[in-house]
Amino acid sequence: MMSPQIHALLYGRRLTLLFQATTVVTLLLLGINVYHSYRHGGNMKMINYNSYGDEGDESLDEEWTDVENLDPYSIYPLSLRASRATKHGQPAVDRLGNWKELDQCFVSSTSIVNSMDQPPCESAKDFLESASFGGRLGTDATYRARGCSIWWHNTQEVCDVFEQYAKIWFVGDELLENVFGGLMMIIRQDANYGAMKTWDFRDLKDMSCGCQHSVDDSYCAELRVKDIDQVIENDYPSINCYSRELLATEMIPMSQDPVSQEVLDMLKQRLEHRSSYQAGDSKPIAVIYGLGHSVNNDVGRTLQWLQNVHQVFLNSVPESIPIKELFITSGATGPQIPDDQIFDRGVKATQEFENKIRAALSASDSELQIPVLGFWNATVQTSFSADGAHNTVEVNLLKAMMVINWLEMNLPN
Structure with missing residues (x-):
């Protein structure tokens, strides 16, 4: 026993x-x-400490921050192209599933662009050709590039691209402001209020400036973010990047034609006093120009405007700093355009403007030689606002992601 x-x-x-x-x-x-x-893109939580101290410092920013789709390929900037090559051919995954307030303003990357089965672009030139001449199989259908892919970067990858530029400038009219707004939505992961200075909201009317109203409501124009420094200073936690302080991008509204000397002097002062670069820096700056509807798609006036603004950058930026420039077109307009504007701003006029401005800027005798990203094909089969000129939130997110792809393609391998 x-x-x-x-x-x-x-x-x-x-x-x-x-x-x-x-x-x-x-x-x-x-x-x-x-x-x-x-x-599967679930929400992982990570404490994000800023660069001013260690975990024991109570002054640190210790809020919990959502980090989208963490994987080994999205953390380091130099692996972005390797990431595209590795993920090529995989099933499309919605990269916006953990964005804020999707119940108020629903967006999905898989309904915006379809490129996962297309090969990565080999150069910035290839990308511009493919992105500009894509199309849709029906109104508001997913956009598809012609040839190589438009890659949908997650937010941290976008931040990695931006950190490799000393500053990224957007200079142009209201439709370019909407592209800048799309960029702010991506960095803040918020299609509802991501483009807005929510810290300045005072009443219910301001609260109405969400989602599509943030794009096409004239009342909301003054509440749009124009400089990422505004977000860093007033809503720091909303920026979903590891190193928020390294981001530098600004929108300068400038649709006057001709551009007055006063406005050009203002731009020069902004370049000299508000830029994050200094002589001797190795990082390039990027300048995204956008004009078209505000000058009734007049190619001559646009080229003169572009020459004047371009010259300010050449004269103000140290010669040691590379300047990457891109001109983006306004795209097509919708049937809501008033009858008296069809000749200058209708579908035919916008297509002709895009073709002519591309030819003028790529001509061998052109002094500017600035590449063009055309949005006509990306906008012609889409819904428009009541004035027929402003695009939907989804289209502005597509435009912003196209610009991000171009910025990434201009970085060293």
């Missing part, structure tokens, strides 16, 4: 084995859950 001592020993051994087995099963389930979250 078994002694009480042996019985107790065996019982204790069984309890130990049961505890060990339970621990192993728990760890396996946890591992599967983490893997599933990485693979």
Whole structure:
């Protein structure tokens, strides 16, 4: 008969084995859950400390920040193109699933652009050709590039691209402001209020400036973000990047034609006093120009405007700093355009403007030689605002992502 001592020993051994087995099963389930979250875009939480101290410093920014689709390819800037090549051919995954307030302003990357099965572009020139001449199979259908892909970068990848520029300038009219707004939506992961200075909201009318109203409501124009520094200073946690302080991008509204000397002097002062670059810096700056509807698609007036603004950048930026320039067109207009504007701003006029401005800027005798990203094909089969000129939130997100792709393609390999 078994002694009480042996019985107790065996019982204790069984309890130990049961505890060990339970621990192993728990760890396996946890591992599967983490893997599933990485693979399927689940919300992972990570404490984001800024660069001013360590975990023990109470002054640190210790809010919990959603980090979208963390994977080994999206953390380091130099691996962005390797990321595209590695993920080429995989099923499309919605990269916006963890954005804020999707119930108020629903957007999905898979309904905006379809490029996962297309090969990565080999150069910025190839990208501009493919992105500009794509199309849609029906009104508001997903846009598809012609040839190589328009890659939908997650927010951290966008931040990685921006951190490699000393500053990214947007200079142009109201439709370019909407592209800048799309960029702010991506960086803040918020299609509802991402383009707006929510810290300046005072009443319910200001609160109405969300989603589509942030794009096409004239009342909301003064509440739009024009400089990422405004967000850093007033709503720092909303920027979903590891190194928020390294981001530098600004929108300068400028649709006057001809551009007055006063306005050009203002731009020069802004370049000299508000830029984040200095002589000797190795980072390039980027300048995104946009004009068209505000000058009734007049090619001559646009070229003169562009020459004047371009010259200010050449004269103000140190010669040691590379300048990457891009001109983007306003795109098509909708049937809501008033009858008296059809000749200058209708569908035919906008297409002709895009073709002519591209030819003028690429001509061998052109002094500017600025590449063109055309939005006519990306906008012609889409819904428009009541004035027939402003695009939907989804189209502005597409435009912003096209610009991001071009910026990334201009970085060293």
